[in-house]
Amino acid sequence: MDLFSSLYPFSFCSLASGSNGNCYYIGNGDEGILVDAGISLRSIKKRLSEVGIPMKQIKAILISHAHIDHIKGLSALANTFALPVYASFQTCEGIFRNWSASGIRRDLLHTIEDGEKVQLAGLLVETFAVSHDAAGALGYHIRNNHNSITIATDLGFICDKVSHYLSKASMLVIESNYDDEMLTNGRYPKHLQQRIRGEKGHLSNIQAADYLTQHYHSGMKQIFLCHLSQQNNTPELALKTLNQYFLDKQISKSPETVIRALPRGARTELIHVI
Ligand SMILES: [Zn+2]
Ligand SMILES: [Zn+2]
Numbered sequence: 688m689d690l691f692s693s694l695y696p697f698s699f700c701s702l703a704s705g706s707n708g709n710c711y712y713i714g715n716g717d718e719g720i721l722v723d724a725g726i727s728l729r730s731i732k733k734r735l736s737e738v739g740i741p742m743k744q745i746k747a748i749l750i751s752h753a754h755i756d757h758i759k760g761l762s763a764l765a766n767t768f769a770l771p772v773y774a775s776f777q778t779c780e781g782i783f784r785n786w787s788a789s790g791i792r793r794d795l796l797h798t799i800e801d802g803e804k805v806q807l808a809g810l811l812v813e814t815f816a817v818s819h820d821a822a823g824a825l826g827y828h829i830r831n832n833h834n835s836i837t838i839a840t841d842l843g844f845i846c847d848k849v850s851h852y853l854s855k856a857s858m859l860v861i862e863s864n865y866d867d868e869m870l871t872n873g874r875y876p877k878h879l880q881q882r883i884r885g886e887k888g889h890l891s892n893i894q895a896a897d898y899l900t901q902h903y904h905s906g907m908k909q910i911f912l913c914h915l916s917q918q919n920n921t922p923e924l925a926l927k928t929l930n931q932y933f934l935d936k937q938i939s940k941s942p943e944t945v946i947r948a949l950p951r952g953a954r955t956e957l958i959h960v961i
Contacts, residue, residue, distance in 0.1 A: 694750045697834035699858055702726065702734045704913045705951035709757050710738065711838060711860065711933075715831050716781050718808035718874075722749045722827055722838055725756040728763040738957040742768055746808040746856070748820070749799075750774035751817075751840060752824035753781025755789070771801045773807070773857050775814075777823025788955040803823065815852050816841040820887040828852040834960045836860065840914045843886040854902045857960055861899070863912035863948065864889035865919035866928070892925045896932035903933075905941035908960055912948040922948035 698714035708726035712719055719737050751757055776798045782788045789830040797804055804948050813828040819841045826839040826849060837856035839849050853859055872882055883889050912925045925948045
């Protein structure tokens with residue numbers, strides 16, 4: 688399929704999002720790819736089939752980084768369906784070191800580094816580095832000729848390059864990991880709180896809200912808050928923080944812009960952007 692003559696609809700489904708597992712489907716007509724495989728193969732197959740996507744439609748897997756919540760189901764998924772896997776060299780090393788993913792067939796792994804592009808399932812994939820406590824962590828900007836999605840998950844702050852890719856996407860999947868107060872008053876020890884808040888940690892509700900209200904434009908058709916912490920956040924708090932920022936800064940959203948917090952242990956429906 689020719690990338691720039693395609694009229695196929697662009698679609699997205701979050702199969703899981705959060706500290707217990709992450710997996711996203713991005714579709715381009717009757718083909719698609721997965722970003723991360725942090726839940727079991729059984730759950731991936733079940734949730735895809737529930738939204739009408741057969742496994743043969745999946746053409747490749749992109750991996751953001753080698754933390755367990757992003758690679759738990761990777762080796763079973765890739766090996767069973769002989770799917771090519773794209774990740775940075777350092778992420779590939781992390782995959783080999785991880786007990787749950789190290790059984791992956793070496794010939795399925797392809798390295799892709801910060802700034803590189805690859806075409807998969809008729810989609811153009813661009814990569815950008817993110818600041819996180821996993822070596823070689825990448826975000827992805829994925830597009831066909833009509834629409835685009837940027838996935839920026841697990842990052843301590845939004846640098847100019849990440850901002851560039853977020854602000855040009857029609858669908859944004861942006862981390863909104865923790866509520867400051869919940870983290871401060873919760874059960875996490877101080878050193879872990881510091882790691883989460885650090886430049887190689889995670890984005891808070893306030894950081895996501897601040898970024899989104901500073902850079903919002905009506906071309907942002909779908910904004911998905913992702914990777915919410917089970918201990919230190921709720922979907923209601925993440926959305927409330929963002930909506931309060933829009934109100935306080937007196938920024939009016941286009942009626943076409945949809946904002947949602949992605950569920951942790953469940954999938955969304957298949958979402959189309961025409
Ligand atoms: Zn994660
Ligand atoms: Zn991580």
